[in-house]
Amino acid sequence: MPPPSPKPIIVWFRNDLRLSDHPALHAAxxxxxxxxxxxxxxxxxxxxxxxxxxxxxxxxxxWLAQSLRSLDQSLKALGxxxxxRRGDTASVIAEIARQANASAVHWIESDIAGPAAAxxxxxxxxxxxxxxxxxxPSDLLVRPASLRNKEGRGLRxxxxxxxxxxxxxxxxxxxxxxxxxxxxxxxxxxDLASWSLEPAxxxxxxxxxxxxxxxxxxxxxxxxxxxxxxIAGYATLRDRPDRDGTSRLSPHLRFGEISPRxxxxxxxxxLAQKPAIASDVAKFLSELGWxxxxxxxxxxxxxxxxxxxxxSFDSFPWRRDAKALCAWQRGQTGYPIxxxxxxxxxxxxxxxxxxxxxxxxxxxKHLLIxxxxxxxxxxxxxxxxxxxxxxxxxQWVAGSGADAAPYFRIFNPVLQGEKFDPDGAYVSKWVPExxxxxxxxxxxxxxxxxxxxxAASITLxxxxxxxxxxxxxxxxxxLAAYARTRAD
Numbered sequence: 001m002p003p004p005s006p007k008p009i010i011v012w013f014r015n016d017l018r019l020s021d022h023p024a025l026h027a028a029x030x031x032x033x034x035x036x037x038x039x040x041x042x043x044x045x046x047x048x049x050x051x052x053x054x055x056x057x058x059x060x061x062x063w064l065a066q067s068l069r070s071l072d073q074s075l076k077a078l079g080x081x082x083x084x085r086r087g088d089t090a091s092v093i094a095e096i097a098r099q100a101n102a103s104a105v106h107w108i109e110s111d112i113a114g115p116a117a118a119x120x121x122x123x124x125x126x127x128x129x130x131x132x133x134x135x136x137p138s139d140l141l142v143r144p145a146s147l148r149n150k151e152g153r154g155l156r157x158x159x160x161x162x163x164x165x166x167x168x169x170x171x172x173x174x175x176x177x178x179x180x181x182x183x184x185x186x187x188x189x190x191d192l193a194s195w196s197l198e199p200a201x202x203x204x205x206x207x208x209x210x211x212x213x214x215x216x217x218x219x220x221x222x223x224x225x226x227x228x229x230x231i232a233g234y235a236t237l238r239d240r241p242d243r244d245g246t247s248r249l250s251p252h253l254r255f256g257e258i259s260p261r262x263x264x265x266x267x268x269x270x271l272a273q274k275p276a277i278a279s280d281v282a283k284f285l286s287e288l289g290w291x292x293x294x295x296x297x298x299x300x301x302x303x304x305x306x307x308x309x310x311x312s313f314d315s316f317p318w319r320r321d322a323k324a325l326c327a328w329q330r331g332q333t334g335y336p337i338x339x340x341x342x343x344x345x346x347x348x349x350x351x352x353x354x355x356x357x358x359x360x361x362x363x364x365k366h367l368l369i370x371x372x373x374x375x376x377x378x379x380x381x382x383x384x385x386x387x388x389x390x391x392x393x394x395q396w397v398a399g400s401g402a403d404a405a406p407y408f409r410i411f412n413p414v415l416q417g418e419k420f421d422p423d424g425a426y427v428s429k430w431v432p433e434x435x436x437x438x439x440x441x442x443x444x445x446x447x448x449x450x451x452x453x454x455a456a457s458i459t460l461x462x463x464x465x466x467x468x469x470x471x472x473x474x475x476x477x478x479l480a481a482y483a484r485t486r487a488d
Contacts, residue, residue, distance in 0.1 A: 007103035008034035008184035012093060012122070013082070014115065016108045016139060016256035017067045018216040019074055021174035023136040024106035029178035036100055036184035037075055038083045038093070039068060041195055045088040047117035054114070054305065054387065057380035059349040060254075062205050063214050065197035067255050070215025080183040084190040090121040097131045100185050104132035108256075111138050111145075111295060112387055113302035139259050141171050141292055144299035154300040156309075156402040161296070162289040170268070171261040207347035208383065212251065219252035223263060227270040234280040238287075241341075241352035242425040247284065250384035251350070253291065260288055294388035297402055305375060305391035313400035316485045318370040327468050328363055329377055331431070334467035336443050337417035338362050340430035347430075349383035354420055360397040361411040366474040368481060371398035399482075407482045410475050417443035433457075433464050 009028040016022060017039075028035045042048050043055055056064065072082040085092045093105055105126055110116050123133035137143065142165055144154060155161040199205050213221070226247040230237075237245030252258045264285065271281045298304050308314055327333050331342035341355035351359070356378075363374045375394040379385045395401025421427055424442035428435040434442050436456035441448045446460060446467060453460065460466050 006033045008036050008100050010036045010038055010097060010102045010105040012105055012107040013037060013039045017071045018257050019177035021259045021262050023175060024108050026175045028106050029181055034182045034184035035080060036083060036187060037080060040089045040092050041086045042089040045118055047114045052114050057385050059381050059383045060385050061197040062208055063251055063255060063383045065192060066214035067257060068192060074216060078178060078181045080181045083187045084192055086190055086195060089118050090125040093122050094125040094129055096187055097126060098129055100187060102131055104134055106134050109135045109138045111140060111299050139256060140295055141165060141260050142168060144296045154296050158293050158403045161293050162286060165289060171264055174262045174265060208349045211348040216257045219258035222249055222252060223258060223266055227266060231270060231280050232277050235283040239354045239420055241355050242421045254384045254386050263288060291389055294392035297392050298388040308400040309395055309402050310400050312485060317481050319368040321367060321369060324367045324468055325369055325373060332465050334465040335413040336427045336431050336434055337413050337421060340427045343430045345381055357397055358411050358413055358416045360394060362413055364398045365410045365478040366469050368478060371395060408479060410478060412471060414444045
């Protein structure tokens, strides 16, 4: 009589769509048991639907589809494939575990409230059928619950936070990808196309397709290329939207196609090869630190996208101005650096970080529109819309967040453009109707003479809008609104 077949292990993938440095997958592969790789699109369970949860935005849905295809291809190269299911996570996983007679389900933990609650539901469902639930530490460098101040609270200022993280030393070295996976029994899978993650009518994703290569191999290529070709000078060039000076790893990190500790160790390996880039590597890793900091804030404040971290801003006199909001969203404000950023976002699904600060400041301070309206737009249009970084960054700019920029720091969009896009290359690329203006005028076309405008084929108010607000007047209005808030 042949020995009974070993029971399979289910590996539940979430925002960790990779094979390397995946502790849940690694442990399953090491066991020698068959492995079922599963992704569940859950828009039904209570922890993951509003108001507790937050469905991903349109651009992120597009990225998710590409990343799942890439992961499936990688798994097929190892001898198995990715099972796709839609529905309540706990019910789906328990059903598949029963069907496959699985001994255990492995996953990487989340420190986000909704997904963490979904994990608890899964563990209970597995307990009911006698299967083992086994979770592994999250992708963060440091677990939020383990990094507390003397009062037992999370740190709210970045610099001491990052010093604490650095003092802990290097994170564990990344785990290798499995070389082979023993396939589990056949499990019925959904057709990815049936999930309608990608736009169809109209198909607005052409710019995303030409800009990005989602998936683990794309993430690794991006990291390698950056460390080999662009890390030198990063500390200063990262503020230049007209230069290719950033890593562009954020969407890959968002979907877990690469882990923070892979980035950490790769950057430090590059530093060992080239000691001269020490300041650049330190700055690069500190940006990884800001991602970490934002996730820690989200751990302590699950409603980060809805509530001001500083209650004093609850009485701030935000304006409801649908016309101005629409002009901002469409890149039609009349301020070239703002419009360039918003158009880059719409076309590529990202925006240069320096420009993100400028456009956010413009919305909340020049237009006095609630930061939550801007955060929601970014959530829908960014491929790297992270549940921690997106709201934390908006609150930082608005002045309502942790370690926030002071409210009176109001970016002058003209000066920001002239400083960080001195030749006008970034504006020319994304606002081509201004491309024929000389650099001295491209950030403030309203100062050009009629002859200069005619030579550049520009008619203000027709081919390009007049500024929707005056910078000086808007600044004074914002400061007055802030003063009223402080007086209340």
